[in-house]
Amino acid sequence: MDVLTIGESMVVLSPKNPGAMRYSTDFTRFFAGAESNVAIALTRLGHSVKWVSQVGNDEFGTALLSFIRGEGVDTSLVKVSDSGPTGLLFKEIRHSNDIRVHYYRDGSAASHMQPDSLKEDQVTGLKVFHVTGITPGLSDSAYQLILQVLEWCKKHAVTVIFDPNIRAKFLKQPTYLEKLQRILHYTDVFIPNTQEAVQLLNVHDMKEQVDAAFSYGIGTVIIKDGQTGAYYFTDAQEGFVPHFDVEIVDSVGAGDAFAAGIISGILDDLSWDEIVRRANALGALAITAVGDITNLPNRNELDEFMKGNRADNVRR
Known part of the structure; x- marks a missing residue:
């Protein structure tokens, strides 16, 4: 197995008309x-x-699980639970630059995930653990599950990729940012956006943010700027990769696609320039249709899109 990820998925209802x-x-x-x-x-x-x-x-849970399994994802460790309903959200598209998401996830089945949802031997052999700041915000038990898996990843040399993906509602929890800062101690590749970098590292200057992240033991920092592109930093190199210019239809889900591009590039052993360019390409494709995964490409589609945007768009 290449990648493990843990988190809640929900049913999305979106009006057909803006x-x-x-x-x-x-x-x-x-x-x-x-x-x-x-x-x-x-x-x-x-x-x-x-x-x-x-x-x-419930019926939503059955449909959701069937759909994700149908996409080829291994769902063998997903539990069907009577502890709560499947989460629900409404995506309100006023226009392309005003998209509002309304969550109905309090007490959901996913919020009842427990540390015993996984066993240590299910982590051995993994290449990457993808973790976001969403799951720790669902409940204390879900947070404890994440911490346990992070300990196992450290023990078994599994690469940890952390996308904070901060949700405004979770910021109302008094210790939420402290939870995410604890995750930084286990992180190998950190991919915040510009706002999240400030929130978690407590400094505004990007160079100071990178130094702060390195002080946690993080090896690579990639900071996303949705208006321009993405900056990357390691102990040996740094660079900036501009974004792809596409027409925005629905911007929700771009960060998830970007994270997938980072993980895919790492698994394919690309250079950091190539990894971030792939991430930018996936993020760009994600925002060209309504729905988080509607325009996520297969390998051939990704290659064709990137060939059509072959300009040397890496600045160092």
Whole structure:
């Protein structure tokens, strides 16, 4: 197995027509969740991924699990639970630059995940553990599960890739940022956006942010700037890769696609320039259609898109 990821996926209902949702009577159903978005993006590129979660013992849970399994993701460790319902969110698209997401996930089945959801021998042999800041915010038990897996990853030399993916609602929890800062101690590749870098590292200057991240023992820092591209830093090199210019239809899910590109590039042993360019390409494709995974490409589609954007767009 190449990659393990743990987190909640939800049913998404989005009005078929843009505008204020209060006037909508016709909705389209999707499925979404940061971790399963990453898992699906990676399986479409030919990587093997195991997704761990809980869904409710309800029709939405059955549909969600069937869909993700159908995308080629290993769902053998996903539990169907009576502890709560499958999570739900509404995506309100006022226009391409005003997309509002409304979550209904309190007490969901995934929030009841426990540390015993996994065993240590299920982590051995992994290449990458993808972790976000969402799962620790679901509940204390979900956070304890993440910490346990991080300990196992450190023990078994599994690469940890941390995408903070901070949600505003979780910031209301008094210790939420402290939880995420604890995860930094286990992180090998850290991929915040510009705002998250400030929130977690407590400095505004990018060079100081990188130094702060390195002080945690992190080996690679990649800072996303949605307006321009992405900066990357290791102890040996640094660079900037501009974004791809595409028409934005739905920007939600771009960060998950970017994370999948980073993981895929690492698994394929690319250079950091190539890894970040792949991540930018996946992020660009993700925002060209409504739905987090609708335009995630397979390997041939990704290659064709990147060939059509062959300009030397790496600055050092």
